[in-house]
């Protein structure tokens with residue numbers, strides 16, 4: 650049996666998901682596409698899935714009997730409503746991050762999914778499928794460096810469009826690191842603080858780029874994350890844990906080293922699609938495999954909620970300049 654996927658949002662990442670479904674993945678077909686600008690969906694269909702139907706509305710796609718499961722890569726503000734509609738229609742749904750733009754929005758999804766009584770949602774936190782992060786996690790789980798004390802991380806993009814706002818450094822970018830540490834450590838966060846170093850002169854100073862976010866976990870691990878979305882030099886993700894007896898560091902992506910002209914250099918990736926290409930392939934394949942087996946295994950709505958609740962606290966901290974507490978609702982039984 651092939652899972653018939655309907656894709657809502659065929660922009661940059663959405664179109665890439667359609668491509669991987671059409672060309673790389675096993676057990677899935679592209680059945681329908683929707684995009685706010687219909688001509689864009691038609692173009693993506695022509696390119697990768699000429700057999701797919703382009704629908705006039707996202708509801709038509711969700712309700713179509715030709716669609717078994719939905720992949721949402723539309724704008725973040727649309728996620729909550731679309732996820733709710735999909736799960737209320739009894740469809741599995743893969744939703745790009747954030748699950749919703751606020752913790753309250755995620756809570757509504759938790760409530761609805763819990764009432765249905767079955768996991769139907771996977772959130773697009775692709776790093777949990779990256780081989781380097783998986784190595785890091787296995788060492789953390791083995792307690793290879795003893796009890797963990799702190800972590801240093803960086804999340805850098807070469808440039809962000811003029812649409813990027815100070816809050817988006819948190820809600821669109823840091824949110825990946827929040828989820829990653831939640832998954833790596835298996836614990837949530839208790840407080841957040843945001844510090845502003847001197848801003849880069851490459852963009853409007855109002856953006857406050859870069860920012861330094863400090864997160865505290867339940868067990869007292871202190872994490873600093875540098876978010877820098879106009880760093881110019883590449884797409885660069887760093888992560889290191891310091892424990893009582895050593896350090897564990899995320900490996901660099903495998904790239905050949907070139908010795909030439911008196912230099913020895915290794916290229917840096919320039920975008921998330923290149924850096925996490927295999928992770929994206931694996932996350933969507935895991936979703937399709939989960940739908941086929943009737944049991945999803947990837948990041949769930951609870952992970953989406955923890956990430957959004959933590960991001961909300963970071964945004965409060967951006968505004969207040971203070972350390973902000975993070976309080977979570979009790980974890981519903983479905984996700985335990």
Ligand code: ISE
Pocket residue numbers: 804805806821822825878921
């Ligand atoms: C961006 O906003 C994303 O959504 C990507 O998934 C992430 O890899 C990138 O670094 C973010 O800035």
